[in-house]
Amino acid sequence: MFKFYNLLFIICAVLTLTATQTAAQADKDAQPATNSTLNNVRLPAGALRVNDRSVPAEIRDTLSKLIALGGEKVRQGESEVLVWTGSFRNSNRAQFVRKFTESLQTGGWTYAVSEENPEFTVFSSVNAAERRGIMGFWTAKDDFLMLA
DSSP, X not given: OHHHHHHHHHHHHHHXXXXXXXXXXXXXXXXXXXXXXXXXXXXXXXXXXXXXXXXXXXXXXXXXXXXXXXXXXXXXXXXXXXXXXXXXXXXXXXXXHHHHHHHHHHTTOOOEEEEEOSSEEEEEEEETTTTEEXXXXXXXXXXXXXXX
């Protein structure tokens, strides 16, 4: 368990820097998104889907590491990186999470936090009817939120 938390701490430090760069590039390297491509649930207003070619290697590596922590029963499929910039304020973070989890639940998905600290949240989401699961993370700063 100690190794898991150390890995998450290191990932958090790298992602904070990478997420700042990703958010800054989002206006030119992203498209507006109303629904997630992974689970088709409605996204909170203002979402931008980062183009695959613009996703930083650190984000891809982090997703791979999270999947590896899941063991042999977990495999990586598609991925998606979403950014909220103009409409997001860290002071509204709780409201954002509430809207996001309500949207998941409406679509038949669960939302469970695996690890959380002030800058980084690892979560999983399962749709038992579809026998599918999603593992991801999000990080927020004062004026943006990134979800991968």
